[in-house]
Every structure is written in C-alpha cells, then in structure tokens.
Amino acid sequence: MRPDIVRVLQPIVIIAVSLVVVWLLLGGTQQFMNFLTLGAIYALIALGYTMVYGIIELINFAHGDLFMFGAFVAMWILTVPLGMTGAVDNPLQLTVILVVVMLPTMIVMGLLGTFIERFAYRPLRHAPRLAPLITAIGVSFILQNVIYSVFGPSPVNVPQVFPLTRFEFLGGRVSFLSLFMVAIAVFLMVLLQLFVGRTRLGRAMRSTAQDREAAELMGVDINQTIAITFFIAAALAGAGGTIQGLYFGSVQFNLGFFVGLKAFTAAVLGGIGNTTGAALGGFVIAFIEVFATQLGYSRWSEVAVFTVLILVLVFRPSGILGQQLGERA
Amino acid sequence: MSEAAAPVTTVAPMVAPHGEVLLKLTDVHTYYGHIHALQGISIDVRAGEIVTLIGANGAGKTTTLKTVSGLLHPRTGRVTFEGRDISKTPAHTLVRQGIGHAPEGRRVFSRLTVLENLQMGAFTRSQAEMKEDLEHVYDLFPRLKERVSQGGGSLSGGEQQMLAIGRALMARPRVLLLDEPSLGLSPILVQQIFSIIQEINARGTTILLVEQNALQALTIAHRGYVLQTGSVVLSGSASEMRENEMVRKAYLGEI
Numbered sequence: 001m002r003p004d005i006v007r008v009l010q011p012i013v014i015i016a017v018s019l020v021v022v023w024l025l026l027g028g029t030q031q032f033m034n035f036l037t038l039g040a041i042y043a044l045i046a047l048g049y050t051m052v053y054g055i056i057e058l059i060n061f062a063h064g065d066l067f068m069f070g071a072f073v074a075m076w077i078l079t080v081p082l083g084m085t086g087a088v089d090n091p092l093q094l095t096v097i098l099v100v101v102m103l104p105t106m107i108v109m110g111l112l113g114t115f116i117e118r119f120a121y122r123p124l125r126h127a128p129r130l131a132p133l134i135t136a137i138g139v140s141f142i143l144q145n146v147i148y149s150v151f152g153p154s155p156v157n158v159p160q161v162f163p164l165t166r167f168e169f170l171g172g173r174v175s176f177l178s179l180f181m182v183a184i185a186v187f188l189m190v191l192l193q194l195f196v197g198r199t200r201l202g203r204a205m206r207s208t209a210q211d212r213e214a215a216e217l218m219g220v221d222i223n224q225t226i227a228i229t230f231f232i233a234a235a236l237a238g239a240g241g242t243i244q245g246l247y248f249g250s251v252q253f254n255l256g257f258f259v260g261l262k263a264f265t266a267a268v269l270g271g272i273g274n275t276t277g278a279a280l281g282g283f284v285i286a287f288i289e290v291f292a293t294q295l296g297y298s299r300w301s302e303v304a305v306f307t308v309l310i311l312v313l314v315f316r317p318s319g320i321l322g323q324q325l326g327e328r329a
Numbered sequence: 330m331s332e333a334a335a336p337v338t339t340v341a342p343m344v345a346p347h348g349e350v351l352l353k354l355t356d357v358h359t360y361y362g363h364i365h366a367l368q369g370i371s372i373d374v375r376a377g378e379i380v381t382l383i384g385a386n387g388a389g390k391t392t393t394l395k396t397v398s399g400l401l402h403p404r405t406g407r408v409t410f411e412g413r414d415i416s417k418t419p420a421h422t423l424v425r426q427g428i429g430h431a432p433e434g435r436r437v438f439s440r441l442t443v444l445e446n447l448q449m450g451a452f453t454r455s456q457a458e459m460k461e462d463l464e465h466v467y468d469l470f471p472r473l474k475e476r477v478s479q480g481g482g483s484l485s486g487g488e489q490q491m492l493a494i495g496r497a498l499m500a501r502p503r504v505l506l507l508d509e510p511s512l513g514l515s516p517i518l519v520q521q522i523f524s525i526i527q528e529i530n531a532r533g534t535t536i537l538l539v540e541q542n543a544l545q546a547l548t549i550a551h552r553g554y555v556l557q558t559g560s561v562v563l564s565g566s567a568s569e570m571r572e573n574e575m576v577r578k579a580y581l582g583e584i
C-alpha cells in the first residue's frame with residue numbers, strides 16, 4: 001500500500017526537515033532547545049483554547065490564567081509538601097518528584113476547570129455569545145486576584161530541582177531539564193491525539209463539537225462531555241504551568257496574560273478547533289519569538305507574534321489547517 | 330448499483346398489529362419560547378406497528394418527534410414509553426431506554442467516518458454487541474460497508490440517509506422515529522428506503538414515521554395521523570386514510 005506509506009512518512013519528513021531548518025535559522029542547539037521548550041508550553045495551552053472553542057464556541061479568556069494558576073500549584077507542591085530547596089541528583093528520585101508534582105497539578109487544575117465550567121459558563125450556555133465571553137474575562141480576574149492575594153505581586157521562586165548539568169549536542173549545550181520537559185509535553189500531546197481520535201469518549205467529544213443535538217440522540221451526555229473537555233484543557237494548562245515554573249525558575253500572578261495571548265494566537269494560527277493545528281501553532285509562535293530574539297529584536301518579538309495574529313485573522317481566519325474538531329469554520 | 334437492487338414492496342399490510350401500547354402521547358403541548366407548536370396532541374403507537382404522521386410544513390411533525398425523543402419536553406401533557414412517564418427524561422437517557430431517532434436533515438457527523446458514525450450510534454452499547462449490530466446494518470445497507478472509512482460528509486444524500494438510519498439502528502431501539510427519510514432522494518431511492526423501513530419493522534422494530542410523501546407513507550404504514558398547526562385533525566388505519574377525501578385532496582395530490 002504505497003499511499004499509506006506516503007501518508008505516514010510525509011508528516012515525519014516535513015517535521016524533520018522543518019526542525020533542521022529551524023535549528024539552522026536559530027543558529028544552533030542553544031536557541032533551538034529554547035524554541036522547543038517554549039513551543040511545548042504554548043502548544044499545551046493552545047490545545048486548551050482550541051478544544052474549548054471546538055466544543056462550545058467560547059474563547060475562554062481565563063485559560064491563560066488557568067496556566068498561571070497551574071504554575072503556582074506546581075510551585076506550591078514543590079515548596080510546601082515536598083519541601084524542595086535545591087537540585088536532586090538521583091535521576092530516579094527526580095522522576096518520582098516530577099510525577100508527584102505534575103500529576104496532582106494536572107488533576108487539581110482539571111477539577112478547577114470543570115468547576116469553572118459548571119458554575120460560570122454552563123448557566124450561560126443559551127445566553128447571547130457575548131455573555132460567556134465577558135464572564136470568561138471576569139473569571140480571569142478572579143484567578144489572578146486569588147493568586148495575587150495569596151502569593152503577592154512579586155515573582156515567586158520555583159525550587160530548581162533539576163541539576164544544572166548539561167551535555168554537548170551538535171555544538172551546543174543541552175540541559176536535561178529542557179529535554180525532559182519537551183519529552184513530557186510531546187507525550188501528553190500524543191496521548192491527547194490518541195484519546196480524541198481513537199476512544200469512545202474522544203468520538204463523543206468530536207460528535208458533540210459537530211452537532212450537539214445529534215450527539216445527544218446517540219446517547220451522549222452533553223454536560224458530561226463538555227465537563228471532560230474542560231478538565232482536559234485545564235489539566236494540559238496545568239502541565240504547561242509546571243513546565244513554565246521549572247524552566248524559568250519563577251512564577252508571577254500576571255503570567256497568564258501574555259503567555260495566554262500568545263497561545264491563543266497559536267490556536268488561531270493552527271485553525272481554532274483543530275488540535276493538530278494548535279500544537280503546530282504553538283511551535284510556530286515560539287519560533288517567531290525566539291527568532292526575533294536571535295536577530296537582536298527581542299523587544300519586538302511580541303509585536304511580531306501579535307502581527308501574526310492580526311494577519312491570520314484578516315487573511316486566513318480559518319487558520320493554517322482549518323477547523324477540524326467542529327464543523328463550523 | 331446496489332441502490333436499485335433491493336426488492337420493492339408496495340403491498341399494504343392488511344391487519345395492524347395489536348400489541349400493547351408502546352408509546353403514548355396524551356394532550357401534549359410543546360413550546361418554543363412563546364411559540365405554541367404542539368397544541369394538545371394525543372397519539373398511540375402499539376408494539377410492532379408502523380405509524381405515520383403526515384401534514385404540511387410547519388404542522389408540528391418534527392416537534393412531535395423531538396418531544397418523544399427528549400430533545401424537547403412538553404410544557405403540559407404526558408409522554409409515556411412502555412408505561413413509564415418520559416416527559417422530562419433527557420434525550421441521552423432515552424436512547425438507553427429504547428427510543429431511536431433519525432432526525433430531520435440526516436444530521437450525519439460529516440467529519441467522522443462512516444464507521445465512526447455507526448460507532449456513535451452504538452455509544453450506549455458494549456463493544457461485543459456493536460460488532461454484531463454492525464453486520465446487521467451492513468446487511469441492510471451494503472453501500473455503507475463499501476464506504477466505512479469515508480467521511481460522513483462525502484456521502485451522497487441517499488447514502489447519508491442510510492447512514493442516519495443505520496446509526497439509529499445501532500442502538501437497537503424498540504421504537505424508531507424517522508423524520509422525513511425520503512426527503513431529497515431520487516424516486517428509486519425513495520422506493521428503496523421505504524422497503525428498508527418495512528424490513529426493519531418486520532425484524533421487530535416499531536416505527537413512527539414522519540413523511541411529506543404521504544402516499545408512500547400510507548402504503549407501508551398500519552395507521553396514520555394527520556397534523557395541522559399543532560393538532561391532530563384526523564387519524565385512522567392507513568387504508569381508511571388513503572380513502573379519505575380530505576387526505577386525498579390535501580396530501581395525496583388529488584383534485
């Protein structure tokens with residue numbers, strides 16, 4: 001079956017070639033790893049925007065703040081119950097710590113996401129579209145202010161549990177931290193694709209996104225499906241927050257705004273509603289940002305990212321890959 | 330090619346089955362906001378029957394089906410299924426209780442494959458049961474088997490209707506609600522869909538059929554109801570209704 005081989009190989013080749021081109025453009029391994037880590041964070045958040053939009057057509061403006069909240073939850077788990085202060089050298093111990101931080105963070109955030117959906121968005125499901133949108137902005141303020149009042153306005157340090165050891169790779173130095181984080185992010189994204197594409201609940205999600213009433217006639221509990229979608233979206237934001245804290249070493253209450261906007265841009269770029277597109281968009285945005293820095297225009301990187309947002313909205317509102325999860329473009 | 334192959338049965342059934350009342354609507358009033366769409370509808374469907382609802386556009390046929398399947402709920406009046414009051418039961422629960430609904434306009438999931446659409450139909454069932462039912466549906470609609478991995482949106486209108494009916498059958502409903510299954514199909518396909526409906530009924534599924542194509546519907550149905558602006562204005566056995574002057578004038582196109 002030649003067409004099958006082509007279908008499998010084509011994306012692999014495209015990805016490999018793009019990665020090499022990006023590596024060359026970014027002038028080597030150092031910036032490349034930066035790009036990958038940042039891209040992974042944006043992709044994880046963008047997936048949440050796109051999934052929620054796909055299923056209830058809401059741009060969840062609070063999603064960036066869920067990411068910020070997740071970063072604080074992870075920081076808190078590391079600092080208080082685990083009492084971490086410095087690097088952990090034993091790789092096995094380090095892995096256990098990461099699991100103990102990331103998994104509960106994802107679960108807590110998932111529950112928070114479903115809670116928000118249940119009490120802030122569900123009552124407005126049949127209201128005019130502006131109502132939930134404004135509510136989302138309100139939820140965003142609430143999340144920021146909760147963190148602000150507990151942890152204060154200044155950046156809070158995240159214990160650096162990863163040893164600073166780096167190894168040489170293609171002429172640059174790579175930290176285990178970024179490798180590990182990228183690997184986790186990619187793992188989660190593959191898991192998500194399998195869930196959405198291959199499982200019974202994933203099918204129910206896609207059906208609900210396309211035609212809610214028809215899905216209901218199949219026996220799908222719409223409320224439950226939407227709740228699951230919010231759980232997954234928020235859990236992925238929690239994973240992104242954990243990575244953010246560990247990678248950058250500190251977290252701040254207003255972190256969600258800019259990162260959220262960039263991830264939103266990524267989702268729009270990839271075609272809002274399209275999960276593959278969101279992941280791809282995350283890496284494209286990260287590339288633009290790192291490349292601008294590389295060229296010496298780091299202060300312009302945000303301008304570049306938001307210029308992309310405007311250009312996409314004007315010239316190709318359905319994004320690079322178009323809509324996939326839902327039906328309406 | 331297989332579209333024309335199915336046998337076309339046009340002989341009306343002589344005797345209506347006299348099973349127990351499976352589905353009962355009693356003085357049902359359904360609203361869309363302020364719009365009073367169903368104004369006191371009472372309908373009985375007995376186990377084993379094909380019952381058809383006919384009536385002009387906007388008469389309330391679709392609203393009646395939606396009120397039965399739980400997409401809408403009556404403001405007053407009762408819907409009972411196998412003796413249980415289901416007036417307030419949500420649609421997704423009623424599927425499990427045995428009510429299948431192939432809605433108006435087919436509503437196939439266009440971005441899911443044919444197989445995935447059928448799997449969605451079996452959402453309430455176990456994996457093992459699904460395998461068996463898939464064969465059953467492919468048996469009725471060989472066309473679908475040839476198209477399993479194609480997107481639902483890429484099917485022709487007739488194939489989409491087959492998929493919509495097949496999908497509803499995957500839940501093994503005891504009563505199947507069909508909303509204008511012949512709409513937009515070529516005459517040959519219309520014949521084929523009607524004979525398949527008869528076959529589904531012969532295999533034991535009770536059917537409540539909404540049709541614009543009144544002559545065809547009254548040919549395969551045991552009994553019928555005529556709806557007009559949200560009320561039942563006439564009911565009776567299918568043969569009686571075909572003879573009825575009002576029906577002949579208004580719905581069978583006779584002058």
Ligand SMILES: Nc1ncnc2c1ncn2[C@@H]1O[C@H](COP(=O)(O)OP(=O)(O)O)[C@@H](O)[C@H]1O
Binds near residue numbers: 385387388
């Ligand atoms: N979603 C809706 N909102 C408001 N009114 C509706 C809606 N759907 C149907 N109606 C009204 O309810 C009445 C019955 O419609 P319907 O049940 O679709 O008729 P039929 O299926 O017999 O053509 C019509 O007057 C129609 O305009």
Ligand SMILES: [Mg+2]
Binds near residue numbers: 391
């Ligand atoms: Mg109708």
